[in-house]
Structures are given as C-alpha cells and as structure tokens.
Amino acid sequence: GEREVKPIKDHVTAFKALATSYIKYVQVFRNLDTAYEQIVHPQKRLAIRQVLEGVMGRILELKNDMVTLENSEYHYFDDILQDLKLLPEHIEIPIPKYFIKENLKVLQEREKLLAQILVNAGLETQKPVKTMDFEEAIKIIQVAERARQGRLRATFMKQIYLEEKRERQAKLQGKTGPNPDDAATYIQKIWRGYNQCKKTEKTGEEEMIFLGMCPPPNFQTTSTSMLRAREVNILRGEVQERHEEDYRKALVHTKDRLKQTEGVDIKETLQDQIRQCFIECRNIVGKFPDYPTEEAGGSTAAFSQKTPEQVDEELTAKEEAALQKKPKKEKEKEKEKGKGKGKGKGKEKKKEEQKIEKKLPETTYFLPPETVGETNDFCNFSPLLSIAWITAIWNNRDEGWNFLQERDPELIKQEKREEVEKELRVQVDEMMRQEVRTLKLVVDKEQSDEQKKGKKSEKVRAASCKVKLLSSLTIDSLYKELAERGLLIKAKTVNLSDYVGEYSYLGTALRQADVEPMPSLSDVRQLIALYGILPLGSQAVHEKAPLVKAMLLAGPAGVGKKMLVHAICTETGANLFNLSASNIAGKYPGSSGLQMMLHLVYKVAKQLQPSVVWIGDAEKTFYKKVPKAEKEIDPKRLKRILPTFLKLLKAEDRVLLVGTTRRPFDADLRPFCKVYQKIILIPRPDYASRFVLWKHIILQNGGVITKTLNISCLAKLSDGFTQGNIFQAVQTVLSERRMLQMTKKPLRAVEFMTSLARQDPVYKEEEETFKAWYAKTPLGKARIEALAEKEEAEKGRGKGKAKGKKKEGSKEKKK
Template sequence: ITPSREGEEKVWTDAQEALNILLQREREDKSLKPEQDRVTTFKTLATSYIKYVQIFRNLETAYDQIVHPQKRLVIRQVLEGVMGRILELKNDMVTLENSEYHYFDDILQDLKLPPEHIEIPIPRYFIKEKLKALQEREKFLTQILFHAGLQTQKPVKSMAFEEAIKTIQVAERARQGRLRATFMKQIYLEEKRERQAKLQGRTGPNPDDAATCIQKIWRGYIQCKKTEKIGEEEMIFLGMCPPPHFQTASTSLLHAREVNALRGEVQERHEQEYQKALVYIKDRLKEMEGLDIKETLQDQIRQCFIEFGETNGFFNFSPLFSFFRITAIWKNRDEGWNFPQERDPELIKEEKREEVEEEIRVQVDELMRQELKNLKLVVDKEKSDEQKKGKKSEKVRAKKGKTRKKNSRTDKDLTPNRTIDSLYKELAEQGLLIRAKTVNLSDYVGEYSYLGTALRQVDVEPMPSLSDVRQLIALYGILPLGSQAVHEKAPLVKAMLLAGPAGVGKKMLVHAICTETGANLFDLSASNIAGKYPGKNGLQMMLHMVFKVAKLLQPSVLWIGDTEKTFYKKVPKAEKEMDPKRLQKILPKFLKALKAEDRVLLVGTTERPFDADLRPFCKVYQKIILIPRPDYASRFVLWKHIILQNGGILTKSLNISCLAKLSDGFTQGHILQAVQTVLSERRILQMTKKPLRAVEFMTSLARQDPVYKEEEETFKAWYAKTPLGKARIKALAESEEAGKEKGKGKAKGKKEASKDKKKK
C-alpha cells in the first residue's frame, strides 16, 4: 500500500487544482452577460460537465485508495459536491436543449478525450461501506422467502452406496463399449479397403511420388501457418486484434486485487480507530477545557449585554470553515511522522473543540437567559411577563392546531405499534418486497454514438445509443440513491419511466440500480398487487407500509412493471377483474409526500406507453427515458460480450461484424436468447475441435420477431407528445423560423445592393 501513496496523493492534488480552476472560471462567467446563442451556451455547459466528470473520476479513485481517515472525510465532501454539480449541469443542459440526450463529439475532439472518459463512474463506497448490513439483510430476506415457500432450495439427492457402485459400473461399461466399437470400426474399414484393392487389381503408388505429394502438402500447410501468424502479428501491432491471452488475468492484475483487498482492511481498521478517538478526545477536552470555555462564553455574552443591551437573540461563536480552508489544511501539512497514514490527533482536537463549544454554548445560553430574565424582573413587573407568556402560549397552540389540520392522511402513521422487521417480513411474504438480481450497470453493454453532433447540425434528430441510456440511469438513479448529500442538494427526481420495445433491458436497468446502490426493491406492478389488500383502506395500508419501509430502510426502488396498465385509457375486458388502475389516484399523493431526505425512487417500465392516458402518466413520471433498439456498434459489442459470458470462444471463424449487420432490428434480449440456444453444454465441449460460426446463430435469430420500423416510429410519435418532446419540437421550429428570417434579411440586403449598383 505505501509505495503507491505518492500516486494517490497526486491524484487528489491534481483533482483539487482542476476543481479550483474550474470554480474560478465559473465565478468569472457569472459576472459576464448571459449568452444569447444556444450553441455557445451549450458548449460552455458541456465543457464544464466533461471537466467535472474528469474530476469526479479522479476523486473517486483517490477516495477508494487513500487510507487516512480524515483525508477521506474531506475527499468524500468534495466528491459529493462534484456529483451534485454534475447533476445541476445535466439539468441545465436538458432545460437548454429540451432533450435528455446530449452529444459531445466535437467537444471531445477539442479536448482530445476518448468517449470512455465521460462515462459516469459508480462510486465503490456505495456498497463497500455498508456491505455487512446488506449481507445481513439478504440473509434475513432469504429466510423469510424460504419459510413462506416463495423460494425453495434445490434438494440434494442422496444415493446409496450400492446404487453409486452400480452407476459407476454402468458408465465404465458404456465407455469401454464405445472404445471397442471405434476399434472394430477401424479394423472393418481397413479390411474393406484391402478387399476393394484386390478386386480392382490396383497396385500401390510409387513411394517417390507419394513422398513428393506429402512434401508438397506439408510445405503448403507450413507456409499457410506462417502467413497467418505474420498477419496476426501485424494486426496485433496495429491494435486491430487483442494479443494472445488477453482475457487471462496477469500477475500484476492479481497482485493489484490483493493490494485492494488489503487496502480495504486497512481503511476499515483506521476508520474504527478514528471513531474511537473522536469519542475519547471529546471527553478529554470536556474534562480539561470545559470550564475555561464556559467562563469565556459567559464573559463574552455579559459584555454584549453591557455594550449593546441585547434582550433577545444570541451570537454564534463557532467558527465556520469553508471547503477550501479545509483542503488547505492538508496542502502544506508535514506528515513525515505519519507513515502508516493513521488519524491525526491534533486535527481531531480542533474539530471536537468546536463541538464541545457548541454543546457548552447551549448550557451557557440557558444560564444567561435565566440571568437576563432576573435582570428584566428587576426593571419590569412580573405581571407583564406573565401576560406576554400567555399570549405567546396561545399563539403556539393556535399554530399547532393549524399544523394538525394541514397534515394529510398520507402523513399519518397507520402502523405505530409495529416494528420495522414485522412490516418488512409481511411485505416480503406478500411478494411486494422482492430480491433484486445481481446485475451491474456495466453489464448493460452499449457503444457511444459518434455521429450525434453531426446529425443535429443538419437538423436530423439522432437515435440515442445504449451508452447514452446507461449514462442517464447513473445520473438520475444511481448517484442520488447512493449518496444522501447528493439526493438532498441536487435536482430532485422522484419518478422515472423507462419506455421501449421488449428486450431492450428495462428490467435489467431496474435491477442494476438496486445492485449498485444496495437498494430494496418493491414490486407494485398491477399484476403483482391484484387481489392483495382489497378495498380503499387496504390499498391505503399497503402503500403506507411500502413507503414506510422504503423510507426507513433507504435507499429503495419502487418498481411498476407494465406501468401503462396503471394509467389505461380504457381497461380491456380480460383485465377488469385485476383492477389495474388501483394506484392511479392515490400514488401521486404518496409521491408528493416524499421529501429530499427520502432516498426513494419510483421506476416504471413499459412496452406500450401509448396505451396510457398521457396527462396523468407524464404527471407522475417527471423523467421519461426512451430506450431504442441497439445500433450496429452496440450490436457488435453485444455479440462479443454475450458469447463470452455464456462460455463461448471467439476465433477467426466467427465473423462478429456479419452477425452485427444481420441482427439489425433485433434487441439485446433476442441476441441473448439466440446465444443461449446455440451454446448448450454439448456445443461448448465441442468448441476446441469445432469453432463457432456465424451461421449457427442465424437459425435461432430468424425464429424471433424483430422490432419493425413501424413500431419504432410509434414510440417516436408517442415521445413527441410528452412535455419534453413538445418543447423540443417547439424549439426546433423556432430555430428554423429564425434561420429563415435571417436568410430573408440577407436576400433583401443583396437585392438592395444590386439596385444601388445599377443606379450608379
């Protein structure tokens, strides 16, 4: 760990300097006049966004690697501040362009950055710092589901000793029989060749001719192998193909994993020692300096009474440290004595001295209020004081009465006498609280769109790529749910809709949000809540329990699958008994009651959003993400990823580019199903002798229905009716009109100039 300490410190220092420069530039930009040109304004916002993402990546790396507990606290504050600023800039760009998707091709070229550098990283501390609690919760949920009969463990068949011997004997006899059959077949073929040769009267070939033939074939084979090897080396040199053993983990990578595991242990140990030191040093400060602090504060307040005659209100003497003042503490601090990077006692004393002052200040304020009251009693009459108190108490009672009336039914606790464990258990047994699948956001594979800016410049709206979708899920779902500070200070997103054709990975993204943040997953789909908690009161109780558990055990994700059913224009006859619109009226009330400190996110998924009533639909889901089918670049990456994930081996015989072209119109789900159909256990065992070919996947792919152009156009037409889609169309129309007016002005100017020339 210690040899890399200088590198970690450098990452932190570089990020801090870049942040200082960026903040100074933003202050200067605010002092200037607001920019009228949308293109220039977007470029400014996008450049700041990209630079903040770079700082975010460096700070996340530094926070994960540094073991000093107090430094990590400072970096954590900066890291959360940067995350919040990224979300603010994203919100500004959405407001400016009236679109959730943005394209930075030209800006990335100017900054000389690859698209990977604007990928939003998922902070590792989201899961690492609460891993034990998540493991205990997972164990508790498994026990509940098992006892409720919702999850059954696979039974292990026990076998008697005699039966095991019999099974082994049968398998061994079968193996010997296959070997004997192969041997007898070879003998039969040799005898058959001899008989045919005798009947035809042929003699064997000349030995010299046979040797020459063998030599020609062997030399040709060797030369082909050499040519192939030279071609492979050339492609590796050019970077067109990965080197051999590219997928295998190197020794340096294995060593890095060991160091990371050891670093985590050191971080945990230092954090525990730091927390103990906080309590111990605070108690010592109270004992040693408490009386002096108390006397000093009393003298200061008495002096205020004498000089200013203040009768109400008290000054706050606790010092206020700005962020840069905190980071400046570490900039020139000598840490030669602290080689293992443990806690710094002097900094703990400075920090805890402020807390001790604040605690003692509360006691001093109470004493000084009493002293002030005694002074006022000397001057004023006691009756006047009692009358004032009576008036104040009446006002307080009136205010309390008003607040009680204002409280709605959603704020009432309908289960005051029940523990959170009992509510958690009931929701799990009812199937409303489910286990999230372990899926990382990085598993949602997709390539960056390289032509977005070029298409928008010619007034063509590009289809977003899967990489863009992944970015939005990280920004709107994972970062706010993972960090309490980010959720409270960044633009609040309470509900998000994922709309797109079947198989584009909507449910996978829901599970990825839960996996990356350690969130609970509640299933409020119409099909899942049908028949549960019947009646109006039952529905009220169900949502109360769900939201109560979701808030107390945050972060939490409330998922509504096929959410268009909750907002049906007209309920089909076959689904009337299910009552799919139960949540339509009551759900917005519970969402409205969510506050910034409640890390609860509603996520809806739909394949047919056009079946829903648009106005209440868009009123609930403030963020609507339209997920398209994958483009060629994403399909190329997907085929590789899914084949390797399912045990396949990529060779030259398998033309991935051909698969990507022929699978145009098919989704990730179609590709996954085709790969799983082909790569059976038997086919995987044959792979070393019989490499995979593209034609094998075509049969399975051809049996599935792709996403046709008509369906894609239907989704586009529906999205154009959403609030953001309407705003985008309106903005484009205004820009076109402005362009036409400019063109008319130029043409008019040219005509007048030509008339003047003729007159002259």
C-alpha cells in the first residue's frame, strides 16, 4: 500500500533533506552527462537524454524549493558534503556539451552571417593591414641593423677602454697580480659553495615533492594517456555523428516501408473497429453518436485506443459493453469532479499546513511516465526509477549481433508503427466522419453543421499557415536589420569555467553563528548555470522546470557581470540582443517605434532561440529621478513596455532577459523587482577566490609563477579589489619587454602593487549600500522576517526557561 508522507516541521531538518537530495541529483547528473557523451548507440543516447533532462529539471525544482524554504538564493552545503565525504568539485553543475555540439553547424553559419553583416554595415571593421613600399621597408631594416651594429661596437669599445684603464692603474701602482695558488683556492671555495647550495636546494625540493607540498616537475604537462583520450573523444564524436545520421535516414525509410507494407491492413482494421463500435453504440443507445472532432482527438478520444481484439471481446459480451459505454462519460465526469474536489481540499489543507509548518514538495514534472501516479513521495529517487524504466527495455535485448552499436531496426519499427497508425487514423477519421454523416442522414434522418465549420476552420488554418510562411521568409531580413541597428550584437567567446572563483567553506558555520556570509564566486557561477544555462540549453527543462524569465546581476564595477552574460551565450549558443539605454537611444523613436523594436526583438529571439536580451545599466530604465545629463537619451523608455514583453514570453520560448547594474539603489525598487524577479548579488572576491584569480590571470597572460612570487601576499594585499582591477594590474605589468626578461628576472609581488594601488577598490561603504539595498528586495525582506521570527521564538523559549528558574529561586529564598 501507499505510505503516507509526514510533513517535516523542523526547518533545519527540512533543508538538510532537500540539500542532500540536491547533492545526490547533481552527482547523478554528472554521471549521466558522462554516459551520454561516451555512448555511441543512437537509441540508447535518446533514452539517456530523456533521463538527463529529467534530472536537470529535478535539480532546478529542488533549487527552487530550497530558495522558498530558506528565502535566499545562496545555500551552503559544507557540513553535508563532509558527511557524504565529497569535495566541492563533486557538486559543480556540469554544462552538457550537446547544447552546442548538436547545433554546431547552424551556430557556425549564423556566426559567419552576423560577422559579414557587421563588416558590411561598418560596425565591425577588420584590423587594417598597413601596406608598405619596398624602399621604405629596406630603410627601416637598414636603420635597425645600423643601430644594432652601433650598440655592439659601443659595448666592445667600452670593454677595451676598461681593460686599458686597469693596465694603466696597475703600472702606476706597480702592483703584480695575485699568487696563482691563492687565486685557485679562492675560485675553488666559490665553486664548492655554489655547488653545495644547488645540492641543498635540490634535496629540499625533492623532500617537498615527496611530502606533497609541491607539484612534481612535469605536473603541468599533458600526459600521453590524456592526449590519447582526446583523440578517442574526437573519433567517438565522428562515430556518434555517423550513427545519428544513419538513424535519421532509417527513421524515414522505415516509416515509408511500413506505410507501403502495413498501411492498407492498418486502415482496414481501424475502419472495421470504428464501424463495429458505432453499430454497437446504436444498438445500445438507439441512434448513432456524434463523431468526435479532430481537435478533440478523433476516434482515439472516443475509443481509448482499443485494439480489434478488445472490440471483439465487447461484441461477445454485450451486457458488459453496455455497462462500460453508456455511463462512460458520466463516470469520467464524476471522476473529474472528484479530482477537482480533492484538489480544492488539498490546496486548502496545504495552505493551512504551510502556515503552521514547513513541508517537503510532493509532486514533480520530471518523473518517467511509468512512475507518475505510483508515488508522490519526494524521497523516492526518480532518476533511478527512470533508469530502471530504460533498462527494462534494454536489459532483455540480445545485442550480440550489434558489436558496432548501430541502430536497432526492431525498435524503430515499433516506434514508427505507432506514428503510421496515428497518421492513418486521421485519414480514416475523415472517411468515417463522412460515412457516419450519411448513416445519420439515411438511418436517423439527422443533419449537422460540421461541414460548414470544417470549411471555416480549414480557411482559418490556411490563413495562419500563410502568416507563418510570411514570418519565416522575413526572419533573415529582420535579423539583418537588428544587427545593422546594433541591437543584435556578437557575444564574446567566454566559457563559464573562465569565471574563476573558490568555494565558500565556512558558510554553514557562519549561518549557525547567526552571521550572514557573503556569497563566494563559486556560488555565483552555480546560479548562472542553474538559472541561465540549463533552461536555455534544453527545451524540455525550460518548459517544465520553474520558469525564470528575467534575471538581474547586481554588483560593483569589475566583478564580471558582462562576462557572465557572454558566458551564458557561449555555453548555449544563444543570440545576444543589447537593449541598454545608451544603445537604444535615438533608435526607433516614438511609442510606435518602441513597440516595433520590441516586436522585432521578440520575433527574432523566439524564432532563433535560445536568445539572451541584455540590458546594461538596468537601473537607468527605472530611475527615481533622471539626471540632467541623461535626459536626452531618455533612459526610461523601456519602463512601461518591459512587463508586457515578459508577459509575451511563454514556457516554450527559450528567451532570457538579463539585466546588469552597478548602482541598483538608484532605481525605483518596486517596479524594478517586479521585472527582475531573480536577483543575483555578486560580491567582491574573497581571499580564496583572489588567491586562485592571481594565479589564473598571471598564467593566462603568459606569466611564469616561481617561488619568488608570493601569491598569498598578493591575495592578502588585494583585499577589496575586484577581478577587473586584478586583470588590469597584471596586464600593465606583463608587457612584451617584461615577458622577455622573465627567465633572468622572475616575477615578484611588489611589481603588481604599484599598478593595483592606482585603481579604486570596493570600499566598505559601497558594500554596505549593496547589502542594505538587497535587504529591501522581496527575497531579502522575506529572509529578514524569517530570521526575526526565529529569534522571537528562541527568546520566547528562553523567557519561559528563565521564569521557571526565577520561581524556583524565589521559593528557595522563602525557605
């Protein structure tokens, strides 16, 4: 029997249960992603893809539940990770490669087209190559060569002059050179000291490597096994593409063959089945029933996909058929009513329970078809059920013949037979609908207006098809127009992994001590993957997971807000539309022009999804008071129309609105938060993130890290500075001249400090302003209220205990 799910009253226990499930789902997701990449069989890949999308959706659902429970976008699992003996890397959200891989050709063509449009429009000029005359080139070479020879001659002459000077001084003083034995002893002493220093240094290094304090010498170089793995990956990718192409061709070929071989038989059996059912209905009811319309599902809706065998059984048992068919509609209505009542009661109960206690979610959109309805228990691990459902198909299949893991023709036949039956059923429905009309007219003497309605609907359909055709024809011209106007821009190629940041290891400890920790850059990266990349990359996930239409990235200058926008586009292959106030100034003037602009953006973004609509300096759209300098730009143009734009976006439209702001406190809070319901506060990097950043940026810019460079010192001294500041400091230091000196003169921490000191850090006042602003947002308010309630409850308990103690004390005194 079904076991009841008891609601969890304790807040901490509820969160731990959710967080543990979330971590396990992430692990399953990582393993499934690897499996999907490595399997070659096209049908098995499709099955894994379904489960993979289900797991992605489940992760997003759990994240949403944690946000509603905790009233915070950031969660800390360090204690749970410790219990499960996992590392922070194990819960890093992977980005499936198929987002880009499966649309690579389309994306490459679109990229070429955009680049060409921008070059033709003069918006993106190719780097000009300076043409030089032959004589001019010879002159430059001559000047450089003469200067080089001059420098060599000067150094040579200097050496001669110094030697002559020493000889003159020696003659004047009348001193002879040192004793050869003393000189030899001195040289030996210097050499032995130097040699011993080198040996001591080497043994010290070996000891550090042995202890694991330093990496071995060839630690950074890629091993032969890694290179071999890369080659295998490329070969596997080619095999996957070949098998996929073969599978697609087989789908079409098998369908055509089935239509030719089995099509006539299927038609006949369907006609016989429908006729028998209608005759039987007439015998029971006394007249022919109305034939269901195409919108209602045709004959499938009426006969619940009954096979001819079932119909034969019904004909043999007339009484049973009468009982089943006559009150069928009534029974269904009763069931629906019962369901409706149940739902209503359930909602009321849930509302009451939510007021009293916290409860875990019971339903999900991401369970496999066989398991939905079997259980509502959240704790049952749905990916395992999904995998069990898939293995039930594949475990008992003999694949001894299929060593190369090519398509399975029998499975294709089963799948296509259903499709052929559906298509033929539509044709049979048309024929049978006409036949029923004539029977009604002749036998029951009834007339119907379905024909006229049908004609009308056909006209409507034809008109809608024309509209669709027109829109599909004009989409390229619209794309070109938006690109030429500078509203559709080219995204920079930046991966999410390039947004370097370390995990926060003290999050739970600080929260237990009633201190709200500042989120780490690793947490920000996770949120971007969850809210931005996964839903935009997968259609199924976007449709069923909790919908995020708009997202705001708020934080001080230089923390990588724009970089994250470009990373979302790079990882999902999305188009990037720039609707920043400065970019749309003077474009599409007037209210009609504004509507036209957003209509074009919506049309192109939806047609060529996934798409990201980016609004830089998002606070300008919702200014409390527009500054005099910006009145000409009219920054508040989009204020009224943005909510309607978001309403147009449906669950099936993979379009995301992303706002970036460094001064969110300048905006009118209420309308600002209505548009951007997901607000991600990006902080300045903490010590751990700065330590990793310095290393990463120095290596990225061609620097070499040695023992002389104290990165820990750099990380400590750069407290308050953002990633942008660190990047700028490294770039100014690592000039071409400095790079040439790298071998003789290794890098030191002092070199970076001067260029870093010239920049402005994030001051405490600015950070406090951000915190205060976030506390006023809906989620920030909810968190503060929840914490206040918790404190009051604890104080109430404490007072109760104290009163008890006081009473006991007074009794003792009286005694």
